[in-house]
Amino acid sequence: xxxxxxxxxxxxxxxxxxxxxxxxxxxxxxxxxxxxxxxxxxxxxxxxxxxxxxxxxxxxxxxxxxxxxxxxxxxxxxxxxxxxxxxxxxxxxxxxxxxxxxxxxxxxxxxxxxxxxxxxxxxxxxxxxxxxxxxxxxxxxxxxxxxxxxxxxxxxxxxxxxxxxxxxxxxxxxxxxxxxxxxxxxxxxxxxxxxxxxxxxxxxxxxxxxxxxxxxxxxxxxxxxxxxxxxxxxxxxxxxxxxxxxxxxxxxxxxxxxxxxxxxxxxxxxxxxxxxxxxxxxxxxxxxxxxxxxxxxxxxxxxxxxxxxxxxxxxxxxxxxxxxxxxxxxxxxxxxxxxxxxxxxxxxxxxxxxxxxxxxxxxxxxxxxxxxxxxxxxxxxxxxxxxxxxxxxxxxxxxxxxxxxxxxxxxxxxxx
Amino acid sequence: xxxxxxxxxxxxxxxxxxxxxxxxxxxxxxxxxxxxxxxxxxxxxxxxxxxxxxxxxxxxxxxxxxxxxxxxxxxxxxxxxxxxxxxxxxxxxxxxxxxxxxxxxxxxxxxxxxxxxxxxxxxxxxxxxxxxxxxxxxxxxxxxxxxxxxxxxxxxxxxxxxxxxxxxxxxxxxxxxxxxxxxxxxxxxxxxxxxxxxxxxxxxxxxxxxxxxxxxxxxxxxxxxxxxxxxxxxxxxxxxxxxxxxxxxxxxxxxxxxxxxxxxxxxxxxxxxxxxxxxxxxxxxxxxxxxxxxxxxxxxxxxxxxxxxxxxxxxxxxxxxxxxxxxxxxxxxxxxxxxxxxxxxxxxxxxxxxxxxxxxxxxxxxxxxxxxxxxxxxxxxxxxxxxxxxxxxxxxxxxxxxxxxxxxxxxxxxxx
Numbered sequence: 001x002x003x004x005x006x007x008x009x010x011x012x013x014x015x016x017x018x019x020x021x022x023x024x025x026x027x028x029x030x031x032x033x034x035x036x037x038x039x040x041x042x043x044x045x046x047x048x049x050x051x052x053x054x055x056x057x058x059x060x061x062x063x064x065x066x067x068x069x070x071x072x073x074x075x076x077x078x079x080x081x082x083x084x085x086x087x088x089x090x091x092x093x094x095x096x097x098x099x100x101x102x103x104x105x106x107x108x109x110x111x112x113x114x115x116x117x118x119x120x121x122x123x124x125x126x127x128x129x130x131x132x133x134x135x136x137x138x139x140x141x142x143x144x145x146x147x148x149x150x151x152x153x154x155x156x157x158x159x160x161x162x163x164x165x166x167x168x169x170x171x172x173x174x175x176x177x178x179x180x181x182x183x184x185x186x187x188x189x190x191x192x193x194x195x196x197x198x199x200x201x202x203x204x205x206x207x208x209x210x211x212x213x214x215x216x217x218x219x220x221x222x223x224x225x226x227x228x229x230x231x232x233x234x235x236x237x238x239x240x241x242x243x244x245x246x247x248x249x250x251x252x253x254x255x256x257x258x259x260x261x262x263x264x265x266x267x268x269x270x271x272x273x274x275x276x277x278x279x280x281x282x283x284x285x286x287x288x289x290x291x292x293x294x295x296x297x298x299x300x301x302x303x304x305x306x307x308x309x310x311x312x313x314x315x316x317x318x319x320x321x322x323x324x325x326x327x328x329x330x331x332x333x334x335x336x337x338x339x340x341x342x343x344x345x346x347x348x349x350x351x352x353x354x355x356x357x358x359x360x361x362x363x364x365x366x367x368x369x370x371x372x373x374x375x376x377x378x379x380x381x382x383x384x385x386x387x388x389x390x391x392x393x394x395x396x397x398x399x400x401x402x403x404x405x406x407x408x409x410x411x412x413x414x415x416x
Numbered sequence: 417x418x419x420x421x422x423x424x425x426x427x428x429x430x431x432x433x434x435x436x437x438x439x440x441x442x443x444x445x446x447x448x449x450x451x452x453x454x455x456x457x458x459x460x461x462x463x464x465x466x467x468x469x470x471x472x473x474x475x476x477x478x479x480x481x482x483x484x485x486x487x488x489x490x491x492x493x494x495x496x497x498x499x500x501x502x503x504x505x506x507x508x509x510x511x512x513x514x515x516x517x518x519x520x521x522x523x524x525x526x527x528x529x530x531x532x533x534x535x536x537x538x539x540x541x542x543x544x545x546x547x548x549x550x551x552x553x554x555x556x557x558x559x560x561x562x563x564x565x566x567x568x569x570x571x572x573x574x575x576x577x578x579x580x581x582x583x584x585x586x587x588x589x590x591x592x593x594x595x596x597x598x599x600x601x602x603x604x605x606x607x608x609x610x611x612x613x614x615x616x617x618x619x620x621x622x623x624x625x626x627x628x629x630x631x632x633x634x635x636x637x638x639x640x641x642x643x644x645x646x647x648x649x650x651x652x653x654x655x656x657x658x659x660x661x662x663x664x665x666x667x668x669x670x671x672x673x674x675x676x677x678x679x680x681x682x683x684x685x686x687x688x689x690x691x692x693x694x695x696x697x698x699x700x701x702x703x704x705x706x707x708x709x710x711x712x713x714x715x716x717x718x719x720x721x722x723x724x725x726x727x728x729x730x731x732x733x734x735x736x737x738x739x740x741x742x743x744x745x746x747x748x749x750x751x752x753x754x755x756x757x758x759x760x761x762x763x764x765x766x767x768x769x770x771x772x773x774x775x776x777x778x779x780x781x782x783x784x785x786x787x788x789x790x791x792x793x794x795x796x797x798x799x800x801x802x803x804x805x806x807x808x809x810x811x812x813x814x815x816x817x818x819x820x821x822x823x824x825x826x827x828x829x830x831x832x
Contacts, residue, residue, distance in 0.1 A: 114708020292530025
């Protein structure tokens with residue numbers, strides 16, 4: 001049932017240069033690799049689409065199913081900490097683990113639902129928080145961000161002007177009529193990272209509320225939402241947070257916006273769910289953004305996955321990430337002269353996330369061949385080859401092998 | 417870590433009357449019990465809060481985590497049926513399993529998110545589908561139903577009149593200004609079942625759109641949404657569908673409403689998610705009500721759990737359910753004379769769901785004592801003792817033991 005791949009492709013056994021081995025030898029995060037379960041004979045460079053599985057997850061899932069669900073049953077909701085059964089507080093405990101990764105306080109983060117649904121929540125909060133009627137966003141933003149804005153605007157009778165402009169021109173479009181600025185920090189195609197601090201600051205000076213999508217940021221490098229003065233944010237649990245397929249997402253709401261009642265108001269965001277009160281009274285802090293009953297199995301996997309970050313220095317993580325992506329760009333550079341391969345990720349460290357992308361006219365076919373050889377990156381329409389690097393489980397040796405694999409695949413494809 | 421309960425309480429070993437054993441002996445659903453994993457020494461009567469675990473779930477979870485996630489990784493989304501890796505269609509396949517349980521066609525059902533979030537989706541669709549501005553609902557509706565309506569009304573500038581009236585008076589309040597009727601078929605406290613066919617018919621004659629909450633209906637007895645002419649419905653995956661804690665919920669949208677674009681619009685409800693188009697183009701049918709990336713671990717558990725229903729005759733299920741609840745009321749009847757215990761569930765078969773509830777001034781304390789003895793029902797504010805019966809895993813012997821357990825507990829409590 002698993003995909004069959006060659007167990008030892010040539011490029012996996014090529015000798016790694018000494019300078020890269022030396023970098024790995026002094027890598028303070030090298031021990032983290034052992035906390036993940038990765039398939040043999042494969043090099044996985046798509047953790048920015050679906051993070052690899054932390055090895056502790058299956059045991060947690062088995063415990064939640066066989067003990068908490070099957071044996072303790074309904075008592076697992078409310079029997080509380082003394083019995084180690086506390087599904088009611090699980091969303092809060094997961095939020096507290098995510099908060100330090102994004103520069104938030106625990107009570108400013110809520111965990112649950114999908115990024116798309118969470119976008120709706122913060123769009124609703126932001127759009128109610130201004131008299132203006134213009135929402136500015138990057139025309140190349142991830143589609144669901146655009147769809148969420150279109151959806152809520154439809155409900156509001158299309159009273160908002162959704163202004164979609166090229167990412168590079170966002171600054172000049174921050175005119176006084178812009179009420180909400182919706183941006184993804186790292187572009188999912190190019191890997192370009194926006195200057196969150198500068199843009200948030202300009203937005204604030206303009207009286208514009210900011211919503212940041214951290215899908216390709218959280219867990220990839222340190223994010224400082226409060227340091228930047230951001231108003232709202234959302235992010236993904238299944239990319240660099242490794243929470244599993246479709247893992248619950250998160251939402252950040254700065255404390256100064258906590259007075260706004262949530263539009264998606266459900267019983268699990270009520271101040272006292274089991275009071276079963278007829279009128280909605282929001283829970284304190286961001287907990288009000290937990291709406292319905294959390295999907296406990298998925299949420300438990302994310303909870304365990306986040307333990308991988310418990311003792312990780314995020315600055316160390318960023319240093320290694322830049323070293324990995326920088327090394328990859330350097331090793332790939334000769335190929336861009338030999339093949340129709342164009343780097344689209346910025347080479348300046350501060351302007352990129354933790355992925356490297358290239359345009360190639362046959363990108364889809366090239367990625368299919370790479371995947372067939374066990375080197376798994378991602379293709380993104382129309383012509384993007386995307387390689388994600390995860391400092392928690394990649395080494396410089398992996399980077400070398402990836403570049404070797406791409407080179408071999410392109411040579412093979414060109415008949416060389 | 418599991419709750420410790422007496423392994424063999426007295427009431428569990430009391431001899432079961434022959435007439436009840438005879439009913440069990442000819443129970444066509446008796447074999448279903450073996451498909452569930454239930455704790456020893458416990459009688460679980462709270463499947464209407466959290467359904468018991470189907471025994472096949474842990475293996476499915478282990479496979480999804482260790483094979484589909486850890487080994488096949490991102491290929492599990494799109495590698496397709498030939499590799500048995502098809503997370504993209506998983507929501508649709510689960511919807512197709514739920515559809516026959518609720519009298520819907522597969523393309524009218526979408527699975528994912530929570531009941532609360534799904535309520536928001538159908539409220540938005542219904543409220544956009546009428547020029548009227550009155551939403552009528554039961555004042556004792558489940559809180560999240562009321563909160564969802566309050567939330568969306570807040571976003572719409574409180575332009576709607578949310579009219580909350582006693583459930584028994586719904587009919588007389590169906591005035592020509594009512595645009596949307598939001599009702600839960602079975603009351604979560606009393607277990608009273610509304611006449612869905614009659615109320616939906618009256619609403620339709622009145623030009624009122626209906627939204628039915630099937631939380632305590634789906635999987636408990638046959639539901640016939642299309643036969644009733646219902647417009648919208650939502651329901652819960654973790655009660656009688658046994659999908660696990662916080663299992664994904666479902667939404668029903670009658671085909672005639674499929675032209676309405678969803679307000680919660682995300683990339684997984686797009687006609688072609690990987691086209692990454694800038695503009696939202698909804699997928700055909702109810703799939704457009706899938707918003708973000710589904711929580712695959714929780715959704716997979718629900719998928720496996722639903723297989724329990726594969727060969728179940730829903731009319732048989734209903735017959736047994738009524739026999740179980742009827743027997744319980746009969747056995748409990750003497751206790752209502754001896755103790756301050758008042759039946760609040762209708763005795764007429766067609767007016768009740770699959771639970772039996774009593775008022776008791778000390779309900780909370782009584783339920784705590786019952787739970788301590790391994791007889792797990794539920795307390796609901798302010799004074800409700802709630803006993804859920806699940807024809808798939810309960811026998812008439814269980815019903816007898818439950819009544820014995822309640823009697824022993826009440827006698828003990830009264831010092832008798």
